[in-house]
Amino acid sequence: MTTLDIVMVIVRVSISAFVPLCFLAVCVTMERRVAGFVQDRSGPNRAGIYGFRAGGLVQNLADGIKLAFKEDIISEHVEHKFLYVLAPIISMAAAIISFALIPFADTLVLDGKAYVMQGIPWDTGILWFLAVTGFSVYGIILAGWSSTNKYSLLGALRSASQVISYEIPMGLAVISLLIVYGSINLSDIARFQGQNWLGFIPMWGIFLQPLAAVIFIVAAFAECNRTPFDLAEGESELVAGFHLEYSAMKFAVFFMGEYVAMFASSAVIVTLFFGGYNIPFFSTDFLIRNIKPVAFVMLVILPVFMFYFAKWIRRNNRSQYPRENDPREAEATVYIRCFWILIGVIEVFLLAILAFAQPDTAAAHLLVALMQICTFLLKVTLMLFVYVWVRWTIPRFRYDQLQILGWQKLLPLALLNIFVTGAIVVALG
Amino acid sequence: MAAKVKQLPSRGGTPAEKVYLIEIFKGMGITLRHFLRNLWDNSNLYVRHYPEVQPNIPAHWRGRHRLLTHSDGTPKCVACFMCQTNCPANCIMIKAGERTDGITEKMPVSFTIDLAECIYCGYCVEACPEDAIRMDTGIYAFTSSNREEMKIEMDEMLSLKGGYTEEEYQKGLEDE
Ligand code: SF4
Ligand code: SF4
Numbered sequence: 001m002t003t004l005d006i007v008m009v010i011v012r013v014s015i016s017a018f019v020p021l022c023f024l025a026v027c028v029t030m031e032r033r034v035a036g037f038v039q040d041r042s043g044p045n046r047a048g049i050y051g052f053r054a055g056g057l058v059q060n061l062a063d064g065i066k067l068a069f070k071e072d073i074i075s076e077h078v079e080h081k082f083l084y085v086l087a088p089i090i091s092m093a094a095a096i097i098s099f100a101l102i103p104f105a106d107t108l109v110l111d112g113k114a115y116v117m118q119g120i121p122w123d124t125g126i127l128w129f130l131a132v133t134g135f136s137v138y139g140i141i142l143a144g145w146s147s148t149n150k151y152s153l154l155g156a157l158r159s160a161s162q163v164i165s166y167e168i169p170m171g172l173a174v175i176s177l178l179i180v181y182g183s184i185n186l187s188d189i190a191r192f193q194g195q196n197w198l199g200f201i202p203m204w205g206i207f208l209q210p211l212a213a214v215i216f217i218v219a220a221f222a223e224c225n226r227t228p229f230d231l232a233e234g235e236s237e238l239v240a241g242f243h244l245e246y247s248a249m250k251f252a253v254f255f256m257g258e259y260v261a262m263f264a265s266s267a268v269i270v271t272l273f274f275g276g277y278n279i280p281f282f283s284t285d286f287l288i289r290n291i292k293p294v295a296f297v298m299l300v301i302l303p304v305f306m307f308y309f310a311k312w313i314r315r316n317n318r319s320q321y322p323r324e325n326d327p328r329e330a331e332a333t334v335y336i337r338c339f340w341i342l343i344g345v346i347e348v349f350l351l352a353i354l355a356f357a358q359p360d361t362a363a364a365h366l367l368v369a370l371m372q373i374c375t376f377l378l379k380v381t382l383m384l385f386v387y388v389w390v391r392w393t394i395p396r397f398r399y400d401q402l403q404i405l406g407w408q409k410l411l412p413l414a415l416l417n418i419f420v421t422g423a424i425v426v427a428l429g
Numbered sequence: 430m431a432a433k434v435k436q437l438p439s440r441g442g443t444p445a446e447k448v449y450l451i452e453i454f455k456g457m458g459i460t461l462r463h464f465l466r467n468l469w470d471n472s473n474l475y476v477r478h479y480p481e482v483q484p485n486i487p488a489h490w491r492g493r494h495r496l497l498t499h500s501d502g503t504p505k506c507v508a509c510f511m512c513q514t515n516c517p518a519n520c521i522m523i524k525a526g527e528r529t530d531g532i533t534e535k536m537p538v539s540f541t542i543d544l545a546e547c548i549y550c551g552y553c554v555e556a557c558p559e560d561a562i563r564m565d566t567g568i569y570a571f572t573s574s575n576r577e578e579m580k581i582e583m584d585e586m587l588s589l590k591g592g593y594t595e596e597e598y599q600k601g602l603e604d605e
Contacts, residue, residue, distance in 0.1 A: 034464060037467040037471075038463050039463070040463060041474060041475070042471060214450070315470055316470065319478070320471070320478050320482075321481055321482045389460060390457065
């Protein structure tokens with residue numbers, strides 16, 4: 001192993017382990033602020049450090065500190081203390097490792113060596129995701145059972161039956177996808193979607209398999225226990241469901257696990273249906289060969305984008321009532337300056353690339369990989385937004401409705417989809 | 430008067446609605462509109478920035494109690510116990526004593542209202558024959574970290590001023 005190999009291993013593993021954790025802050029803030037805006041209120045925007053509120057991000061810090069310093073109670077009646085403590089760990093760990101096999105950029109070629117940009121470079125791909133998310137329900141079941149509390153147990157039962165019934169349509173939707181893609185390796189799947197149809201329609205899963213996309217996305221919502229399928233914690237009837245007896249950091253781990261699982265399943269949805277890391281219309285080869293024009297376009301677009309972004313910050317980061325020497329305006333100025341500095345640094349790099357880099361060198365490969373990581377994260381963020389958006393739109397299902405939808409609607413549709421897809425693939429040879 | 434009945438057409442029966450997904454997309458369209466409007470410019474939000482921007486309290490609004498005084502500063506209350514008898518929350522406690530200044534025969538020695546129990550129904554104000562108690566201070570925020578402090582005594586209630594002029598208050602009573 002050369003030093004480069006070791007560095008690449010560290011980089012890939014840390015991206016796949018820490019990016020989901022960093023996105024926690026994004027998810028939680030987004031959840032709260034979007035909920036606020038959908039309901040025409042503003043959401044948490046008061047917590048701040050010396051007046052810097054960062055649009056609500058500081059609230060997460062406050063909550064994190066609160067949860068970390070709370071008393072950690074294990075009730076007297078909990079009999080299986082070991083399993084009780086194990087449960088949140090399982091659901092968090094399963095959520096994090098389910099992201100490990102998702103490619104966040106195209107295979108990176110450095111010094112003539114190819115590095116698959118996944119946390120773990122195996123080719124089990126989508127099967128890994130299915131297996132690990134199936135495993136994460138053990139966390140919920142153990143939590144519900146070991147809490148020795150009827151509400152927790154009911155929540156866990158609901159969650160278990162829900163995951164089992166939605167895993168089947170999910171698996172079947174994946175089968176019809178595999179017929180199209182011809183591979184279970186997520187890197188291959190993402191590369192396949194980099195092609196264009198008739199030269200202008202990206203060959204994304206959502207266009208090739210719209211029905212499978214709908215089924216998979218619905219089932220993914222159910223797997224994550226998100227509204228409208230969050231019966232496991234229906235607070236109106238089960239108080240809080242499976243995590244009812246958990247307090248302080250153990251609850252926080254459950255909570256984080258839920259969001260990390262949401263991140264991982266968004267990432268899978270993006271990889272399977274929305275082209276993964278691919279920048280629409282531009283294949284990796286094309287970008288690497290034309291690195292100079294690409295760098296030039298970015299050089300121009302970034303400041304323009306920043307200009308409008310700065311305007312948006314100005315408009316929204318001010319006190320909504322008459323106030324002398326508004327401190328929030330000063331706050332906005334600081335933010336805008338920070339962003340401009342960031343943009344300036346990126347511009348310098350781009351200029352360097354424009355001046356020195358030749359197509360098909362390490363620098364070009366790295367730049368393209370970075371752009372693809374950003375694209376991937378952007379797509380995942382949009383998908384996370386969809387999760388949040390659905391949560392604040394649709395009310396919760398009743399339990400029988402949930403099972404009817406799973407078994408009587410999604411399952412036959414998924415089977416039908418397999419037959420149709422198979423027939424078409426056979427007919428087209 | 431017969432109850433007004435409004436019959437809403439029952440929804441969800443047509444095939445298009447049974448597909449469910451279409452209706453979900455419509456609903457998501459509505460929430461997205463609200464979201465984008467507020468994201469574009471958050472001065473579109475309907476909320477008031479509360480501690481900085483105070484709400485406008487109308488004169489007939491029932492806030493904290495106060496006891497009224499004669500022009501010489503003595504309480505108007507004659508300790509008739511009407512308010513205490515009427516109070517549905519049983520939170521008024523009056524101790525009556527003799528009045529020596531000749532205006533009336535009785536006056537309260539102590540007059541306590543437990544605001545932690547008060548339900549702000551205003552019956553005490555309506556029951557009072559002397560117009561000695563009113564809830565027109567316009568104070569709506571009253572908090573404390575212990576229960577004892579939620580009991581307010583006669584001196585405190587006597588010293589509070591009305592938040593409105595007499596005409597505004599009378600007009601408020603008519604509006605009610
Ligand atoms: S407002 Fe109602 S509850 Fe409160 S003191 Fe008066 S009568 Fe009692
Ligand atoms: S406040 Fe009014 S009703 Fe109550 S005891 Fe005094 S005079 Fe009577």
